[in-house]
Amino acid sequence: MSLRCFTGFLGLLACAAGCTASVSGADVSIQDTAVKASLEVWGWNIAAASLEKLLPTFNERYPDINVSIHMSGTDMQSRFLLSLVAGVGAPDISQLQLVDAPRFGPSGRMMDLTDLAAKYEKRFSPAFWRNCVHNGRVYAIPWDMGPCAVFYKRDLFARYAIDPDTIETWDDYIAVGRRIVALSNGQTRMLALATQGLIGTFEILIQQVGGGVFDEQGRIIIRSPENAAALEILRGLLTSGIATPVDVFSHEYLASLQNDTIATYPMAVWFGGSIKDYAEPTAGNWGVFRLPAFYPGGLRTSNLGGSVLVIPEQGEQKEAAWKFVEYALCTEEAQLAQYRNFDLFPCLMTTFDDPFFDEPDPFYGGQRVRRLFATDIEKIPVLNRTEDWNQALRYIGQGLSQWHDKRLDHSAFLQDMERKLQRRLGRDVAPGPSQ
Amino acid sequence: MSQKYHMSLRHRLWQNRYFYIFISPFFTIFILFGIYPLAFSLYLSFVKWDGLTPATFVGLENFLTLFQDDEFHASLWNTVAIGAIYIAPMFLLAFLFAQILNSERLPLRGLLRTSVFLPCITPMVVIAIVFSLLYSAESGLFNFLIKVGNAMLPWGKIDPIPWLESERWSKVSVSILLVWRWTGYNMVLMLAGLQGIPLQLYEAATIDGAGRWRQMWHITLPLMRPTFVFCGIMSLIGTFYMFDEVFVLTRGGPGMSSTNFGLFLFNQAFTDFRFGYASAAAYTVAVGVFLTSLIILRWRKPRTD
Numbered sequence: 001m002s003l004r005c006f007t008g009f010l011g012l013l014a015c016a017a018g019c020t021a022s023v024s025g026a027d028v029s030i031q032d033t034a035v036k037a038s039l040e041v042w043g044w045n046i047a048a049a050s051l052e053k054l055l056p057t058f059n060e061r062y063p064d065i066n067v068s069i070h071m072s073g074t075d076m077q078s079r080f081l082l083s084l085v086a087g088v089g090a091p092d093i094s095q096l097q098l099v100d101a102p103r104f105g106p107s108g109r110m111m112d113l114t115d116l117a118a119k120y121e122k123r124f125s126p127a128f129w130r131n132c133v134h135n136g137r138v139y140a141i142p143w144d145m146g147p148c149a150v151f152y153k154r155d156l157f158a159r160y161a162i163d164p165d166t167i168e169t170w171d172d173y174i175a176v177g178r179r180i181v182a183l184s185n186g187q188t189r190m191l192a193l194a195t196q197g198l199i200g201t202f203e204i205l206i207q208q209v210g211g212g213v214f215d216e217q218g219r220i221i222i223r224s225p226e227n228a229a230a231l232e233i234l235r236g237l238l239t240s241g242i243a244t245p246v247d248v249f250s251h252e253y254l255a256s257l258q259n260d261t262i263a264t265y266p267m268a269v270w271f272g273g274s275i276k277d278y279a280e281p282t283a284g285n286w287g288v289f290r291l292p293a294f295y296p297g298g299l300r301t302s303n304l305g306g307s308v309l310v311i312p313e314q315g316e317q318k319e320a321a322w323k324f325v326e327y328a329l330c331t332e333e334a335q336l337a338q339y340r341n342f343d344l345f346p347c348l349m350t351t352f353d354d355p356f357f358d359e360p361d362p363f364y365g366g367q368r369v370r371r372l373f374a375t376d377i378e379k380i381p382v383l384n385r386t387e388d389w390n391q392a393l394r395y396i397g398q399g400l401s402q403w404h405d406k407r408l409d410h411s412a413f414l415q416d417m418e419r420k421l422q423r424r425l426g427r428d429v430a431p432g433p434s435q
Numbered sequence: 436m437s438q439k440y441h442m443s444l445r446h447r448l449w450q451n452r453y454f455y456i457f458i459s460p461f462f463t464i465f466i467l468f469g470i471y472p473l474a475f476s477l478y479l480s481f482v483k484w485d486g487l488t489p490a491t492f493v494g495l496e497n498f499l500t501l502f503q504d505d506e507f508h509a510s511l512w513n514t515v516a517i518g519a520i521y522i523a524p525m526f527l528l529a530f531l532f533a534q535i536l537n538s539e540r541l542p543l544r545g546l547l548r549t550s551v552f553l554p555c556i557t558p559m560v561v562i563a564i565v566f567s568l569l570y571s572a573e574s575g576l577f578n579f580l581i582k583v584g585n586a587m588l589p590w591g592k593i594d595p596i597p598w599l600e601s602e603r604w605s606k607v608s609v610s611i612l613l614v615w616r617w618t619g620y621n622m623v624l625m626l627a628g629l630q631g632i633p634l635q636l637y638e639a640a641t642i643d644g645a646g647r648w649r650q651m652w653h654i655t656l657p658l659m660r661p662t663f664v665f666c667g668i669m670s671l672i673g674t675f676y677m678f679d680e681v682f683v684l685t686r687g688g689p690g691m692s693s694t695n696f697g698l699f700l701f702n703q704a705f706t707d708f709r710f711g712y713a714s715a716a717a718y719t720v721a722v723g724v725f726l727t728s729l730i731i732l733r734w735r736k737p738r739t740d
Contacts, residue, residue: 084486084487103487104487107487107488108487194600195600195688196688196689244573245572251564252567252568252573261573391707397690401688401691401692402602405602405690424506
């Protein structure tokens with residue numbers, strides 16, 4: 001048995017890169033030579049590549065700000081944490097997962113961006129902005145987001161004569177799934193849903209229906225009727241025989257992109273980038289329909305993933321760092337370029353007015369998927385995360401496994417989770433309807 | 436006298452200064468990366484620290500919390516359960532392979548020894564990919580074999596096993612991987628142990644009319660005791676601090692059915708940023724492992740009749 005323990009195994013959290021968009025040129029001047037600096041920026045995979053591609057246009061405006069992008073691996077978060085602890089070595093700007101923003105923000109180690117960013121607030125998705133704010137102070141700027149929809153394979157839907165437009169609610173979705181499973185003699189399942197991956201789907205569902213784990217004051221609100229409704233949908237997906245127990249982004253899952261084992265993928269917009277990476281030959285065979293609603297007329301989108309940029313307080317070139325963040329995330333030009341080049345869906349909602357969103361996308365058989373993803377984004381309910389989010393999600397994920405395995409009752413499960421979260425996180429339970 | 440001694444010590448240090456300089460890299464590195472982290476971790480176990488905000492002294496609170504933390508208890512239970520499932524078969528197989536590969540007459544011995552040892556130097560990521568395919572509920576090899584078996588046998592049908600999907604099977608799945616991966620390592624240790632037994636003992640026993648089994652029972656097994664104890668202690672420590680096997684195969688799931696102590700530590704420290712609490716847990720378990728190792732060491736001395 002190996003003596004190696006866990007040192008060296010860090011990170012892993014880098015999953016969804018995001019997207020970006022931005023509002024029109026706004027306050028970014030034509031050319032500014034007053035600021036001279038040499039900046040270091042940390043980001044991961046395509047997000048870092050996306051920033052790299054922005055540099056020529058950024059330097060047209062700020063010729064004396066030299067930016068160097070460091071594409072980090074999955075250990076970026078731990079390196080970032082260590083550099084903050086040490087007080088030296090942090091980059092001038094760093095990417096963070098959206099879910100980590102509420103943890104790093106209140107630490108006092110991030111630059112307070114409140115005054116600089118105030119004018120941009122209204123242009124960003126409120127569901128995202130809320131997670132960048134702590135006690136009324138802004139510590140991060142939203143970059144990309146993950147509006148959700150359902151990716152489907154056109155050939156399979158055509159083979160079984162299914163019109164995706166007829167799927168309006170989750171009940172419709174399950175009914176279509178049953179039909180596909182029956183017509184394919186069980187060879188094709190509607191979706192992949194493994195026990196380990198229940199938490200991702202649960203997060204999509206609770207945000208769609210307006211449920212949550214914490215309220216604005218960080219109190220526990222897990223015992224809500226909305227969360228129970230989300231569990232009911234989840235149970236329907238699990239027990240109707242339409243799901244195959246394949247974990248998201250496992251090898252089987254990625255292989256399924258090019259075979260007939262799975263028909264649809266309820267996922268965030270960045271999943272399109274993964275399809276292009278892993279199943280490029282399937283271009284043209286993909287379509288997207290909006291996330292099924294909980295009830296007729298209900299909200300048909302949600303969010304999963306996304307990232308932000310932060311400026312560590314220890315940096316000595318914060319003014320220049322802000323100029324870069326402002327350009328990359330708060331201008332429509334830069335955000336649209338990142339969406340166009342790297343599939344990073346912009347949090348900056350003013351980009352949605354651009355004609356680019358209405359262009360047909362050949363990868364999706366000419367469908368105008370960008371407009372589909374942008375629809376109703378402003379209606380996505382806020383999911384308050386707090387610095388305990390990852391911990392809470394792990395507990396809920398563990399609980400969901402038991403809930404599924406033992407077919408636990410929804411309200412008993414949520415009550416149990418409330419008790420566990422209260423004890424383990426030391427947080428109060430919010431009074432009100434959830435009681 | 437004392438002054439003379441000190442002068443003499445200083446004189447000796449100076450005289451041997453080059454030797455000290457030559458051995459100093461080890462001690463510098465050992466102090467920096469061995470002693471310092473241990474001492475700092477001990478300090479951390481008495482504070483509450485998320486790595487970002489200043490640490491606050493909490494006395495024994497971290498240790499007291501451990502007693503009420505069902506996640507900690509579950510991880511310890513999982514560790515013991517996984518150890519109980521895999522260690523015995525792994526030892527048996529390792530001993531069997533060591534016996535076979537110790538035979539003088541076996542052709543291609545070097546190649547076979549390398550083959551058995553190979554799994555423990557294979558990168559874990561590669562192993563994870565292969566095993567996740569073997570364990571796949573829908574299209575994995577193991578379940579395919581079960582289906583074939585069901586088709587061939589008219590009775591005793593077995594349902595496909597949700598290897599990684601079920602809380603009941605995840606520990607078994609991890610244990611099978613552990614047996615496969617670490618049998619070779621233990622085989623090498625046991626082979627060394629077997630080769631350390633003087634051949635004269637077997638010759639004398641043969642002359643006295645002792646058969647193979649009797650020789651095994653009265654010579655091999657008693658003299659192998661120190662090797663077994665060493666392998667046992669290594670496996671004990673390895674089971675507690677194992678990380679990569681569990682992490683890449685199940686991530687501790689489903690639920691926390693396969694979360695062992697190593698993964699629990701990782702979650703506390705690097706997911707939850709509870710460095711103080713993780714240090715307290717690490718020290719508590721380290722003391723437990725140390726005491727258990729001492730008990731196991733009591734059986735170390737070889738016994739012969």
